[in-house]
Amino acid sequence: MSDATIFALASAAGRAGIAVIRLSGGRSKSALERLGCSLPPPRKAVRAKFIDPTTSDLLDEGLLIWFPAPHSFTGEDVAELHVHGGRAVVESMLDALSSCPGLRPAEPGEFTRRAFANDKMDLTQAEALADLVDAETRVQQKQALRQMGGALREIYDDWRHRLIQALAHLEAVIDFPDEDLPPHVADKVWGQVGDLERAIADHIDDGKSGERIRQGLRVAILGPPNAGKSSLLNHLARREAAIVSAVPGTTRDVIEVHMDLGGYAVTLADTAGLRDAGDTIESEGIRRAHARAAEADLKIVIFDGARYPALDALSAAMIDGDTLPVINKADLLLIAGESISEKFPGGLHFMSVKTGAGLEEFVARLEKMIAGKADTGAAAPLTRARHRRGLEECAEALSRARTATLPELAAEDLRLAARALGRLTGRVDVEEILDVVFRDFCIGK
Ligand SMILES: Nc1nc2c(ncn2[C@@H]2O[C@H](COP(=O)(O)OP(=O)(O)OP(=O)(O)O)[C@@H](O)[C@H]2O)c(=O)[nH]1
Ligand SMILES: [Mg+2]
Structure with missing residues (x-):
């Protein structure tokens, strides 16, 4: 396998200002010669014309960097060809390289695999x-x-x-x-x-902090129907990801949004409102909400401020040490908010997704909890x-x-x-x- 010289588009596919094509292996040099390039000094970007070896047509004019072995990413002879990132340019360049003897397209991860094989890095x-x-x-x-x-x-x-x-x-x-x-x-x-x-x-x-950072933390929004769970998801996602309506029981399925909260990757899940539902579809939604709560790293339990100080028991039962409990619709509060909040260890957070009151503090508290979960201070x-x-x-x-x-x-x-x-x-x-x-x-x- 490592006898072959490999090549691939190293930059993303599609139209772009510049595309980078990378070659690695013993035949990189002869491939460059076939494209009409003379070998530049090592590790210096030089201008080059790339010529089709069969038709002698000009394919593009760009930059060429030559990294002779062993001082290269893979440890083999490596060349980087910077061309204009148009589809036709890139395709014709890749076709031209395919026609060079001893060259073949790289497999996924093959450049890095060669770097590993040549002791440039460990696994x-x-x-x-x-x-x-x-x-x-x-x-x-x-x-x-x-x-x-x-x-x-x-x-x-x-x-x-x-x-x-x-x-x-x-x-x-x-x-x-x-x-x-x-x-x-x-x-x-x-x-x-x-x-x-x-x-x-x-x-x-x-606490699986490194894995959580890499894969993203799972945060579930839970609470009784109509509390404003989907409204909160949409606010945090900055788009209408979930349907919001005044009808309790609107959300049936789990709706997931991936986002960046305070630099951490987070998968936020909106769930069906928790209640004793008669309808089988809604019951299934509630079962899924519970399943999501069980596997979440953090929970936001959100109550309807219009009913405060009554707190729905099914939802209150979900609160544990990894929960941020919230009273939403603070704009509709009938009595002052703080009176029973001391029952909860971290305190209840009062806010209104509708008016925006308390939302900034909410996001700050959530980000702090996320950071606390993900970053345990381990150096590595x-x-x-x-x-x-x-x-x-x-x-x-x-x-x-x-x-x-x-x-x-x-x-x-x-x-x-x-x-x-x-x-x-x-x-x-x-x-x-x-x-x-x-x-x-x-x-x-
Ligand atoms: N007054 C007021 N209304 C709000 C607030 N947040 C959301 N609402 C409204 O409350 C209703 C329910 O909002 P949703 O976000 O759909 O509630 P939900 O918790 O997802 O409800 P289900 O999906 O049925 O469980 C909608 O009419 C929202 O516009 C708020 O802070 N204040
Ligand atoms: Mg909803």
């Missing part, structure tokens, strides 16, 4: 690169950049290194029981293993279920090792633990995980 950095390209909010961007800089790799490599040292010491005890080994070697090994177990437990116990949080599984596997092997009846069995468990860590960065057992990691990449990356 966590390759994953972070995919995350950076997918990042939609500032916090996602920041997290991806940190991981791309090697934040997770450094931690996992350090742990693996320490584990391999402990294993070497244990093997010395096994292999040379009668030799003059310094005393307490075995104690030292178990001390190191214990330290590592604690470090891994702390790292895993992060794990960002994928793959990392979590690998670390759990490692921790299990470590705890087995500690209770093993024979040192030989303990050593085998330490080896398994080190392998689980090695798989995280791609140091070991690579083939079986590569397809999983690179499956989510798009072409040109």
Whole structure:
């Protein structure tokens, strides 16, 4: 596979000012010559005319950058062709490259896969690169950049290194029981293993903050019918995503909107009003609302201010520590709002989606709760279920090792633990995980 020279459009498909086409592999040089370009000095952008090798027609005039191996993204010879981003230009350029011997279009993620194969990055950095390209909010961007800089790799490599040292010491005890080994070697090994177990437990116990940032937090809007749930969703989404009407029971299904709240990616779900519904469709909607509440990271429970101080019991029962309780329609309040609000730990928030009163404070409080959920302050949080599984596997092997009846069995468990860590960065057992990691990449990356 890595014999072929690959090429792809690296910028997004469609009409654009500039399009970037990237080549990687040993035949990049000859391909450029076939396009009528002479090889520019390394890493300098030069103007170039790109000529159709079969017809000798001019395809475009643009820029060419040459990155000779090994100082390139993939570690191979790489060329970047910056052309005008018109469909005809890009298509004719790609056709011309297809006609070059030894060249073929890249598979999704193939550039990054080659970079990994040539030790330009480990698997966590390759994953972070995919995350950076997918990042939609500032916090996602920041997290991806940190991981791309090697934040997770450094931690996992350090742990693996320490584990391999402990294993070497244990093997010395096994292999040379009668030799003059310094005393307490075995104690030292178990001390190191214990330290590592604690470090891994702390790292895993992060409230899934990294995964939440990467995938987005789930926030559910719940409450009795007609309280203004859909109105709030529309306000936050800045569009008419859900139908709003004065008829209680308007929303039947879950309506989801993805948005950026305070730099965090959030999936906000509007749900059917909670009540004892007679109609089967509405009951199904209410069942879905409960399901959504159960899987939400945060809940907004919103009550109808026109009924205040009565608070609907079904909805009040949904309030827990991860809830922002709200009285909407503050413009219709019959009595002063604060009297019963102290019953709720964080206080009830009074607002009116209609008049806008209290909405800014509401958004600020919501953003603060989101930040509190997503950002646990860990310098380098794990960002994928793959990392979590690998670390759990490692921790299990470590705890087995500690209770093993024979040192030989303990050593085998330490080896398994080190392998689980090695798989995280791609140091070991690579083939079986590569397809999983690179499956989510798009072409040109
Ligand atoms: N006076 C007043 N009316 C509001 C306010 N917010 C929403 N409404 C109105 O209340 C009615 C119900 O609003 P919706 O957003 O559809 O309520 P909902 O909670 O989604 O209702 P269901 O989907 O039936 O559960 C509509 O007529 C809105 O215009 C507010 O702050 N003040
Ligand atoms: Mg609604």
